[in-house]
Amino acid sequence: MKVLIYGSGQLAQMMYLAAVPLGIQVSAVDVGNHTVVDPISKRSLELSIEDAIEQADVLSVEFEHVPEDLLEQAQSSGKLLPNSEAILAGADRVREKAVLSKLAIANSEHRIITQVEQLDEAVETLGDKLIIKASRDGYDGYGQWRLAHIEQLDSLKNTLSQLDLQNVPLIAEKMVPFERELSLVGVRGLQGDIQFYPLAENLHHQGQLHVSVAPAPDITENLNQQAQLAFKKLVEEYDYVGVLAVEFFQVGDSLLVNEIAPRVHNSGHWTQQGTDTSQFENHIRAITGLPLGNTKAKGKSAMINIIGCDDYSTDLLSIKNCHLHLYGKTVRPKRKMGHINLTGKTYSELAEVMTTLAKFLPIQAFPKLLDEADKLAAID
Template identity: 65%
Template structure:
């Protein structure tokens, strides 16, 4: 069976690696050059995009920011999974907010801004502490601004005045004092079968995910059920097929949706070692019509992103329970170069293993690691 993935980065690569044992051949598309490439070697195929679309049995995406004309061309084949509506909701925060509000799913209080002077109204409506997000093409902290005091408003308006807000509106959200960030990764098949991974706890630094721990500590059944109910609403409303990630802010006993990702997700990478079937394999199973794999947790696992560096000792591999996944990229600031998965029999042992790992990793590139390791070691 031939699977075509729009996008040729590390997520397409990991899907390809998960697909080969199942007899699934995964090719990728460089969505800017419109070339068909091997997701592992990055070599350009002599196969045309049109030919690849015809030969594909199923087509999916590794990220949601696909050029509109290409997305519509692929959708016309009838092979795109998840649906174009799902992908567009993940790519556009205005559509995403409309989807959440239409389904009565709790999310951050917000205002859509299409004129710079509407920021004054947003301050009155939401308060002076705000997170301001470009509605399209923002990720990993890019396309986001913060307002901490009304005294900064004039300067911020000047900074944003060059943006075309009619073309790309801003989504202005109230800055919430939440306890932690959680995410639920789940998968739905074409016949409506659903499998959930446990909630993961996520730690961010400068807008980028640095560490995920799964299952998230201190999660009761009510909180877990609340997350799954949200997933169900979204998946059923969108007729979803494949892996879907939902990011939450936890405020006491309530979960507020931060955003959705209609694809395999960074906070699900832990499943490569920590679950019976990883998210990449389950996504391929869903879109190709195979039975879903079990999402049973094998051991508590931490995923640690390797960001903007490659100057660390490979002796980390001598630490029991540690697994290195490199993406074959050249180093660039804030670029995800790979990740580490670390598993142990308990949270306490996981924390101790992460403390051992930290001895090999430069603290400036892994700023969340030592504190998180110390916290887990006490559980």
């Protein structure tokens, strides 16, 4: 069986690695230069996208920002899973907000901004603490602005007036004083069967995910049910097949959807060591019609992103139950270079491993690691 993935980065790489043992060949479309490549070596397979689509049994994506023409071509083949409607809901915050409203899934209060003047009305209704996001092509903190108090409004309007808001509207969201960010990664099979990984707690820094801990501590049945209900509504709306990630803000006992990602997700990387069947294998299983695998957490896991640095010591592999996942990239500021998965029987065992890990790392590049270890050490 053959799978063609749009996007040839680390997510395609990890899907490839999970697919080989299942006898499934994964190729990737480099959407930058429209070539079909081996997802590991990035060598061209000397194959047109048309031929690759023809040969593939299933098409899928590693990211939602697939250029429109490619996405349309993929959808029209009849082989794209999840389908383009679902992918676009992840790619376009206007569509995302529309579907959340339609399905009555709680999310932050917001206004859609197609002219900077509409910001005045947004401030009147939502207050002067706003986070403003480009509706498309923003990721990892890019394409985001903050209004912290009313004095900044004129300057912000000035900045934003230089954008083409008719073409790419903004979403102005009320800044929510949330306790933490959680994400639910789940998978829906071809027959509509659903498996959930446990909720992960995600720690961001400057707009990028740095650490995920799973299962997230202090999850009530109530929180779980809110998350799973939102997930179920979304996958049923789109007749979704594959892995879907839903990011939430926890505000008291409530979850507000922050965003949805129609694909395997950075906050699910812990599943490689932390569960029997990783999100990558389960995505491949789902889209190829294989039975879904066990998503239960084996113990407590942490995933530590390696961002913008390569001056760690590989002696970190001497730590028991510590695994390195590198993406084969040259270093650049803010670039995700790889991640480290850690597991422990308890949160305090996990905290110990995290503290040991810190000794092998340039700690300024891992600003969330030790604080989180301290927090986890206090749990059990």
